[in-house]
Amino acid sequence: MKSSDHLDVARPGKRWELLKAMCGAGAMSIREAARRVGRDVKAVPGDVVALLNAGVLTRATAGGVVFPFEAVKVEFMLEAA
Numbered sequence: 001m002k003s004s005d006h007l008d009v010a011r012p013g014k015r016w017e018l019l020k021a022m023c024g025a026g027a028m029s030i031r032e033a034a035r036r037v038g039r040d041v042k043a044v045p046g047d048v049v050a051l052l053n054a055g056v057l058t059r060a061t062a063g064g065v066v067f068p069f070e071a072v073k074v075e076f077m078l079e080a081a
Contacts (some may be wrong), residue, residue, distance in 0.1 A: 022067035027060030
């Protein structure tokens with residue numbers, strides 16, 4: 001994964017809302033995650049895959065996905081190329 005991919009996960013917006021809704025909630029289906037953030041279920045899988053690829057979400061053994069952290073701290077530094 002490129003370092004810029006992590007920025008996509010950390011930026012405010014729909015993925016961040018998804019993480020806030022999942023924080024401490026345990027495993028859930030994509031449908032349930034979409035319901036919690038008030039989004040169409042067809043719009044959420046792309047964000048879930050991006051968060052899985054970034055290692056922020058994990059697949060639950062019984063199905064669904066889980067945000068396995070009680071809290072998250074995001075730090076990044078931007079430097080000139």
